[in-house]
Amino acid sequence: MAAKKEEKPAEYMSYSEYLVNIKKGIVTEDGHCPVTPLLIMLQGRWKSQLMYEMCIYDTVRFGQLKKDLPGITNTMLSKGLRELEDDGLITRKQFNEIPPHVEYSLTEMGRDLLPVFYAIMNWGFKYDKELYGDIECR
Numbered sequence: 001m002a003a004k005k006e007e008k009p010a011e012y013m014s015y016s017e018y019l020v021n022i023k024k025g026i027v028t029e030d031g032h033c034p035v036t037p038l039l040i041m042l043q044g045r046w047k048s049q050l051m052y053e054m055c056i057y058d059t060v061r062f063g064q065l066k067k068d069l070p071g072i073t074n075t076m077l078s079k080g081l082r083e084l085e086d087d088g089l090i091t092r093k094q095f096n097e098i099p100p101h102v103e104y105s106l107t108e109m110g111r112d113l114l115p116v117f118y119a120i121m122n123w124g125f126k127y128d129k130e131l132y133g134d135i136e137c138r
Helices: 015-021 036-041 047-056 062-068 074-086 114-126 128-132
Strands: 090-095 101-106
Touching (some): 047 101, 062 074, 062 101
């Protein structure tokens, strides 16, 4: 039996091509901006942070997200989760048992954002001192 070939993520252009083409504007074959939809999906005070938290867990409950995001209200958490679900980035599974509960997880489209958050993490490590100064996190 042949070994399954590991799929590489699709690359539409190299980074060096991107650096040249970004100055001209980059659009898909249909003339759409490939960046705008995600920027719209992640707009708002909490949605980027919610997506980052979703990257940490395979599945997560509302209460855990509430603990992980100090300062978020139940209303804002519900709204953000609903919008991310409507955008196809997360999925919601309701369990009709006693007590009822709901679990959230990333969809395939949401998991495809892991390299984006990886790049953001690397940027954060690189500029840690500039961003936080001498503040220690506990």
